[in-house]
Amino acid sequence: MKENPILKALKSFGKTLASLFTFGKKEVPVFNLSEEAVLSPTRVIIKNFKRNKLAMFGLVWFILMIVVVFGGSTLYPIDLYETEPVLRNTQPGTGYTSVPKELSSVGVESIATGITYSVALGNNGKVYTWGIDVNKVLSVPKSIAAENLTKVVSGDRHVVALTAGGKVYAWGNSNFNQAEVPYEISNVLQLETAVDVLAGDQFTGILTNKGKLYVWGSTLATRLDIVPSAFQGNIKKAVASSFNILLLDNNGKVGIMGQSGTPLETAMPDYLKDGSVQLVDITVTLRTAAGIDKDGKLYVWGENFNDLLKLPEGIENAKITQITAGRAHFMAVDSEGKLYTWGSNKYNQISIPSALKSEKVTYVSAGFYQSYAVSESGKVYGWGNNGFLLGSDEFGRDLALRLLHGGRVSMTVGAVAVLISTFIGLLIGLIAGFYGKWVDNLLMRFAEVISSFPFLPLAITLSSFLQGYLSQTQKLMLIMIILGVISWPGLARLIRGQILAEREKDFVLAARALGIKSNTIILRHILPNIINIVIVSMTLSYAGSLLTEAGLSFLGFGVVPPSPSWGNMLNGAQQSEVIQLYWWRWILPAVCVLIAALSVNIVGDGLRDAMDPKANEK
Amino acid sequence: MFKFLFKRFMSLIPVIFIISVMLFGLFKSMPGDPVKLMIPAGIKSEAQRQMIYDQKVQQLGLDKSIPEQYVRWIINTASGDFGTSTSFNKPVVDVISTPLQNSIKLNVFVVVLSFLISIPVGIKSAVKRHSLFDSFWQVFSLVGLSMPVFFIGLLLIFILAINLRLLPAGGMPFRFNGNFINDTLQWARYMALPIITLTIGNLAGTIRYVRNAMIEVISKDFIRTARSKGLSEKVIIYSHAFRNALIPVVTLVAGSLVGLFGGAAITETIFAWNGIGYVLIQALNSRDYMVVLTMNLFYAVLSLTANILMDIGYALVDPRIKLK
Numbered sequence: 006m007k008e009n010p011i012l013k014a015l016k017s018f019g020k021t022l023a024s025l026f027t028f029g030k031k032e033v034p035v036f037n038l039s040e041e042a043v044l045s046p047t048r049v050i051i052k053n054f055k056r057n058k059l060a061m062f063g064l065v066w067f068i069l070m071i072v073v074v075f076g077g078s079t080l081y082p083i084d085l086y087e088t089e090p091v092l093r094n095t096q097p098g099t100g101y102t103s104v105p106k107e108l109s110s111v112g113v114e115s116i117a118t119g120i121t122y123s124v125a126l127g128n129n130g131k132v133y134t135w136g137i138d139v140n141k142v143l144s145v146p147k148s149i150a151a152e153n154l155t156k157v158v159s160g161d162r163h164v165v166a167l168t169a170g171g172k173v174y175a176w177g178n179s180n181f182n183q184a185e186v187p188y189e190i191s192n193v194l195q196l197e198t199a200v201d202v203l204a205g206d207q208f209t210g211i212l213t214n215k216g217k218l219y220v221w222g223s224t225l226a227t228r229l230d231i232v233p234s235a236f237q238g239n240i241k242k243a244v245a246s247s248f249n250i251l252l253l254d255n256n257g258k259v260g261i262m263g264q265s266g267t268p269l270e271t272a273m274p275d276y277l278k279d280g281s282v283q284l285v286d287i288t289v290t291l292r293t294a295a296g297i298d299k300d301g302k303l304y305v306w307g308e309n310f311n312d313l314l315k316l317p318e319g320i321e322n323a324k325i326t327q328i329t330a331g332r333a334h335f336m337a338v339d340s341e342g343k344l345y346t347w348g349s350n351k352y353n354q355i356s357i358p359s360a361l362k363s364e365k366v367t368y369v370s371a372g373f374y375q376s377y378a379v380s381e382s383g384k385v386y387g388w389g390n391n392g393f394l395l396g397s398d399e400f401g402r403d404l405a406l407r408l409l410h411g412g413r414v415s416m417t418v419g420a421v422a423v424l425i426s427t428f429i430g431l432l433i434g435l436i437a438g439f440y441g442k443w444v445d446n447l448l449m450r451f452a453e454v455i456s457s458f459p460f461l462p463l464a465i466t467l468s469s470f471l472q473g474y475l476s477q478t479q480k481l482m483l484i485m486i487i488l489g490v491i492s493w494p495g496l497a498r499l500i501r502g503q504i505l506a507e508r509e510k511d512f513v514l515a516a517r518a519l520g521i522k523s524n525t526i527i528l529r530h531i532l533p534n535i536i537n538i539v540i541v542s543m544t545l546s547y548a549g550s551l552l553t554e555a556g557l558s559f560l561g562f563g564v565v566p567p568s569p570s571w572g573n574m575l576n577g578a579q580q581s582e583v584i585q586l587y588w589w590r591w592i593l594p595a596v597c598v599l600i601a602a603l604s605v606n607i608v609g610d611g612l613r614d615a616m617d618p619k620a621n622e623k
Numbered sequence: 624m625f626k627f628l629f630k631r632f633m634s635l636i637p638v639i640f641i642i643s644v645m646l647f648g649l650f651k652s653m654p655g656d657p658v659k660l661m662i663p664a665g666i667k668s669e670a671q672r673q674m675i676y677d678q679k680v681q682q683l684g685l686d687k688s689i690p691e692q693y694v695r696w697i698i699n700t701a702s703g704d705f706g707t708s709t710s711f712n713k714p715v716v717d718v719i720s721t722p723l724q725n726s727i728k729l730n731v732f733v734v735v736l737s738f739l740i741s742i743p744v745g746i747k748s749a750v751k752r753h754s755l756f757d758s759f760w761q762v763f764s765l766v767g768l769s770m771p772v773f774f775i776g777l778l779l780i781f782i783l784a785i786n787l788r789l790l791p792a793g794g795m796p797f798r799f800n801g802n803f804i805n806d807t808l809q810w811a812r813y814m815a816l817p818i819i820t821l822t823i824g825n826l827a828g829t830i831r832y833v834r835n836a837m838i839e840v841i842s843k844d845f846i847r848t849a850r851s852k853g854l855s856e857k858v859i860i861y862s863h864a865f866r867n868a869l870i871p872v873v874t875l876v877a878g879s880l881v882g883l884f885g886g887a888a889i890t891e892t893i894f895a896w897n898g899i900g901y902v903l904i905q906a907l908n909s910r911d912y913m914v915v916l917t918m919n920l921f922y923a924v925l926s927l928t929a930n931i932l933m934d935i936g937y938a939l940v941d942p943r944i945k946l947k
Contacts, residue, residue, distance in 0.1 A: 454641050457926045458919065459881055461888055462903055466915055469907040470653045548769060555771045556889050560904060578777050579892070581792055585785045595774040602769035610765070 050537060053615035060611020067604040074412035083410045085477075085567040091161055091206065091247070091332065091373070092401030094587050095121050095393055098137040102375050102387030108133050109384045116385075117159035117204075118331070118372025119177075121392065124164050125385075126157045132166065137392060142177035149174055159372060160204035160222075160245075171198035173211060183209045183222030190219050205229075205245030216240045216255065229263045236260045246289040257283025259296065268292045268308035277304065288330040290348065295335055301325045303337065311349035320345050331371035331389070336378070338366045344378060354389030361386045396589040399577055404589060408597060411569035416601065418485050418564065419550040425489025427496060427543050434500025439508060439527050449501070452494035461556065463491055468562045480565050484557070488550060496542050503535045537616055544609035548602040555598045571598045631931050642923045643700075647693050650916050658685065661709050683707070700920070706913035710906065715917045719902055725795070726887060726898035728810075732818050734879055737825035742872070745833025749841060750860055760830055767827025776820040776893040783816065790815050793895040817894045821887065825879065832875050836868040843867075869940040877933035881926040 044052065054060055101121055112128035122136030122143055130153060134143045140162045153169040163177030163184045171194065175184040183204070186194075190211065197213035204210070208222030208229055216239045217232075224230040227248045232240075242253040249263035249270070258280040261270045269292055276282045277296070282304065284296040293307030293314065301324030305314055311333045323339035330336070334348030334355050342365025346355035352374040364380035371377070374390035395405040437448040467487045472480055507513065508531070516526045557563030558572025559579075566573055571594040577583045578591035658679050666672055680686050683706075684695055699706065705715035748757040784792035793816075796809035840846065841864055849859045888900030895901070899918065906914035 450638060450641075454638055454645070457638070457642065457923045457930075459922045459926065462900070462919065462922055465888065465904065465907060466919060470649070552769070552771050556773065559771070559773050560889060560892060562904075562907075572771075575773065575777075578773075581780070581785070584777055584781050584792075588781070591777055595771060595777065598771050599766075599769055599774065602771075603766060606765060606769050 047537070050612070050615045054611055057611045057614060060608055060614070063604045063607030063611065067601070067608060070412070070601055070604065071416065074409055074416060077409040078413045081406055081409065083406055083569075085569075087402070089374075089397075089401035092120055092390075092393075092397050093399050094590070095139065095397045095401070096137060096587075097394060097396040097404075097589050099392030099394060101136045101390055101392045102377070103135055103391075104377070104385045104387045105133050105135055112383055113368055113379050113385055115157060116368075116370035116372075116377045117157055117164070118370065118375045118377070119159040119164070120161050120373050122159075123372070123375060123377070123387070124157050124159055126154055126166075130154055132157060140178035144176070146174060146176055156202055158202050158204045160209065161206045161373075163204060163207075163209070165202045165204045165209050167199055167202045167211075171200070171214075173199055173202060175204075175209060178207070181207050181223035183207050187221050190221060193217075193219060201242070203243050203245045203250070205250070206247045208245070210243060210245065210250065212240060212243055218243050218250070218252070220250065227263045231262065233260055233262055236262075242287065244287055244289050246291055246294075249289070251287050251289045251294055253284060253287050253296075256280055257285065257298070259284060259287060269294055269306075272306045272308070274304070274306055277306070286328060288328045288335070290330045290335065291332055293330075293335075293348075295328050295330065295337075297325045297328055297337075301340065303328070305335070311351075313348045315347060317345045317347045327369055329369050329371045331376065332373045334371060334374075334376070336369045336371050336376055338369050338378075342366050342381065344369065346376070352390035356388065358386050358388050395593055396587070398574070398590055399583075404574075404593060407569040407574060408571070408593060411571045411574050411594065412597060412601070414481065414564055414568055414570040415551060415554055415572065415598070418481065418488070418554050418570065419547055421485040422488035422492070422550045422554070423543055423547045425486060426493040426546065427539065429490065430493035430496030431500060431539060433493065434497040435504060435527055435532070437497065438501035438504025439523065439531070441505075445501070448497070452497050455491060456494040458491070460491065460553070464488065464553065464557055465560065465562045467491070468557065472565070477565070477568055481568060484554065484563055488553060492546065492550070496539070496546070499538065499542060500535060503538060504531060507531050507534050541609060541612045541616060544605060544612055548605040548609060551598060551602045551605065555595075571595075571601075628931070628935075631934065635927055635931075638927065639924070643697060643920065644693070646916060646919055646923075647696065650912050651689060651692075653910075653912070658683070658709070661712075700917075705917040708906070708911050708914050710909040710911040710914075715913050718906075718914055719899060719918065719921075722897050722899045722902045725896065726891070726900065729814060729817055729821070729891075729896065729898060730887065732814065733821040733825060734876075736818065736822045737829055737879070738876065740822070741826050741829035742833055745830045746837055746860060746865060746868075748830065748834045749837030750856075752838065757834075760834075764827040764831045767823060768831075770824075770827075772820065772824040773889050773893055775823050776816070776890055779816050779820055780893070792816075793893065795895075795897050813896075817890055817896050820890050820894075824890075829875055829879075833868065833872055836871040837864060840864045840867045866940065870937060873936035873940055874933055877929045877936060880932075881922070881929050 101123070104123075104125075108125055108127060111131070114126040114128050116123055116125040119136075119139070119142060121139050122134060124145075125133045127133055132145050132149060132154065134145060136143070138144075142162060142164055149166060152172065152174075154166050155169050156167045158165050160183065161178075163175060163179065165184075166174040168174070173186050173194075175186065177184050179185055193213070194211075197215050197217065199211040200214050201212035202210065203212070206223070208220055208224055208227075210218055210220040210229075212218050217237055218240050220229045220232070229248075229250055233252070236252050236254050239254045239256075240252050241255045244251050246269070249261055249267055251269065252260040252262065254260065259273065259277040261273065269289065273294075277284065282298055284304065285299050287294060287296040289295070290307075290313060292310065293305065295303060295305045297303055303316070303320060303325050305316065307313070309315070313333070313335065320337065320339075323341075323343065323345070325337050326340050327338040328335065331348075331354055333351070334346060336355075337345045339345070344357055344361070344366045346357060348355055350356060354371070354374050354376045357378075361378060361380060364382065364384075366378050367381055368379040369377065371389075375387065376389045377385060377387045379385050393403050393405065395403075395408065398404055398407065433448050433452065437445040464487055468484060471483055471487070475483060513526060513530060516530050521530075554563055554570065555572035555575070558570050559575045561573070561576060564570035564573050566576070574594040575591050577587075583590055658676060661679055662672055662675050666675065684692060687695070696706070703716075707713065708715050708718045711718050744760055748760050751757055780792045783789050791813055794813065796806075796813040798809055799806045846859060846864055849863050854863075887898055888904060890896070891898040891901040892904060903915065903918050905911075906918070
């Protein structure tokens with residue numbers, strides 16, 4: 006029922022498209038000659054244009070692009086200042102949450118999640134991986150199959166596994182050696198046995214049977230390798246966020262290490278610090294933490310970002326048995342198997358699948374922007390960030406979304422620039438052509454001055470100097486104005502030439518003889534005769550304008566970030582590592598510019614051919 | 624001829640005057656103070672900074688009135704002194720002379736190559752209209768016209784430099800050892816990709832232009848006459864038709880001289896080629912007014928000269944046009 010209007014709209018759109026193609030065929034001319042004779046020039050042009058299959062294809066393609074770009078950007082709004090640095094440069098692809106079917110049948114021991122992938126330890130001791138590979142994290146080392154694994158955890162781009170014998174395996178990104186056990190740690194492991202492992206953003210930690218925590222990897226800035234002496238030797242559990250590790254000691258006391266002064270530390274309630282409330286389990290998002298005591302009561306503290314401190318209804322009376330946290334959301338399960346979720350819903354990570362709502366939940370796991378739950382029947386559900394269809398950029402922003410919005414900006418900038426230049430060119434060309442004499446001379450000298458500057462350097466110079474203290478919208482308008490104001494001389498000359506030709510024709514003489522005012526003659530009698538040329542010129546210069554905007558923005562002198570445009574999305578391609586490793590970041594926007602300009606050029610060519618009287622003769 | 628040239632040059636004087644006034648006015652009204660950037664960062668004391676500031680202002684003549692500054696600038700420029708670059712701290716001429724040479728080296732090849740390819744291809748396309756050859760080049764030029772020039776460059780870097788490792792991805796040749804063959808090879812290696820990029824970008828437009836001009840001429844009556852006389856197709860096309868099609872092509876040659884200097888900014892940036900466009904962008908980023916001012920004036924004079932060249936070119940290829 007609900008889909009009806011959409012279907013209807015689609016149908017009518019399809020009909021319109023079809024009619025665009027079939028019109029010419031329907032009117033198979035019987036009285037060909039008489040029909041041709043009657044048609045007005047504009048109708049002849051339209052008819053010729055419709056006959057040109059390529060041009061029609063270009064037109065339909067262009068209209069389709071406009072519909073997609075403008076419709077898409079309206080449907081999916083963008084927050085210009087929102088970034089997810091941890092998701093930067095992820096390659097195109099979806100399926101981050103596509104849990105393998107086999108996992109549901111063998112049963113889940115645990116699930117751990119990285120930025121684009123997840124790993125699970127099945128009840129059969131086998132490691133399952135899914136999602137998009139990053140730093141070869143999906144290729145599980147072969148030697149692991151023979152081991153009896155007890156735990157698998159995941160950092161942002163690396164995975165750590167622990168065997169029953171206390172042996173640690175790690176693979177994936179190892180920029181900071183986080184995926185290999187350092188010499189000092191292996192020495193320690195001669196004396197102590199690892200009983201737990203944890204992994205965070207570019208760091209890895211192990212907890213030994215003596216209650217000691219050892220962390221390695223990228224710890225220089227966060228000082229995560231320094232464990233508070235009050236806790237070292239007495240640690241029961243440690244959980245990792247990006248810059249901190251939250252500790253739980255054997256007495257249920259909570260401690261923190263890593264970057265100091267984060268809301269995790271400053272907003273920690275005193276009753277947790279001094280141990281008057283004893284927790285049994287803790288979990289942590291980026292800067293918000295949650296814990297439960299032995300009665301299943303929930304405690305949440307830290308930064309109230311994304312409503313992380315706003316608890317869901319009914320949770321205060323529930324007896325919570327399990328808690329887990331992603332980068333910006335929490336999930337909790339109570340003793341009756343009811344699932345609670347709260348926090349950010351940017352990637353739908355707290356929207357529980359409807360099929361799961363009726364079932365009891367036995368296991369939950371969240372990581373980054375993905376959520377997983379296992380129901381009583383053993384089925385594994387995954388939801389949340391399922392991936393970026395076209396990848397993400399250097400700030401972890403969805404490229405597909407930015408392409409839509411960038412397209413809107415690029416296409417609008419190009420169109421407005423062309424409108425401005427057409428208006429100026431038309432005005433000056435009309436005046437110069439019709440009045441002639443010194444007016445003509447002056448205006449044409451002026452046009453010569455403007456056109457004697459090469460286009461791109463002048464545009465770059467103007468935009469660089471004028472952009473000083475403008476707001477984002479003003480900067481956008483400035484680019485349109487600059488492009489429009491310096492590209493009119495060509496059109497002005499063209500129109501002047503046309504008017505010089507039209508002016509000598511008899512109908513103008515007749516109009517003059519009738520005593521019609523010059524203004525009226527220009528606007529009502531001459532202008533309609535040259536409007537076709539103006540339209541063709543506008544179309545072709547629109548394609549040029551799209552390319553110019555892209556070039557300017559590519560150099561950093563056009564549309565300025567954070568406003569996306571196809572040109573400035575390519576800005577990163579000035580670094581060779583982007584060209585080499587992150588092809589989607591430059592090929593996709595460039596291809597968008599290419600196909601937009603191509604379709605406009607095809608339409609422009611078609612229009613020009615349609616207007617060419619020689620083509621009409623046949 | 625000389626009378627024409629003299630008159631033509633005289634008519635340029637008001638245009639150049641207006642351009643210089645506009646440029647100067649534009650640059651005077653710019654926000655930002657380049658002199659402040661010239662003070663060495665190490666000096667912390669306010670009084671000392673002020674002293675150096677005053678000194679620099681005086682040195683650059685910025686304490687004079689605006690008209691006086693303009694006159695000084697014009698006189699200096701006319702006598703070949705283009706001022707001092709604030710970011711490089713040396714005369715503008717020195718700043719832009721090497722890049723200008725680099726750009727010219729690049730562009731000579733591009734212009735020659737693109738005309739060497741586009742003229743035969745354009746002619747053949749026009750003669751064999753709607754053939755496979757024609758269709759191919761039509762599609763090529765349509766796509767080429769719609770392709771941002773940096774995309775061509777990036778694709779070439781991606782394929783030839785990064786994946787196949789055939790050519791350097793960018794930069795200037797530096798491993799010279801005095802051996803002529805080695806040095807030439809160095810230049811060739813580094814120039815190859817920018818030249819290919821610019822040539823492809825150029826070809827798209829020129830092939831179309833030549834083709835259209837030829838089609839126009841081929842449909843004329845005198846070609847039919849020539850055919851009916853029994854002249855060979857080669858003579859008709861290359862002697863009769865092409866000479867007449869040359870007139871629009873001359874416009875293109877003159878236009879491409881300027882276009883290449885201006886349009887090379889993007890390509891030179893991609894390939895880190897130390898050319899004139901690259902310098903313009905660096906100068907803009909460091910607010911180096913004198914360099915930008917000089918370069919814009921240079922561009923303007925260049926394109927005005929190209930216009931004159933175009934007129935002379937017309938007269939050379941078309942005896943009907945008389946320069947007076």
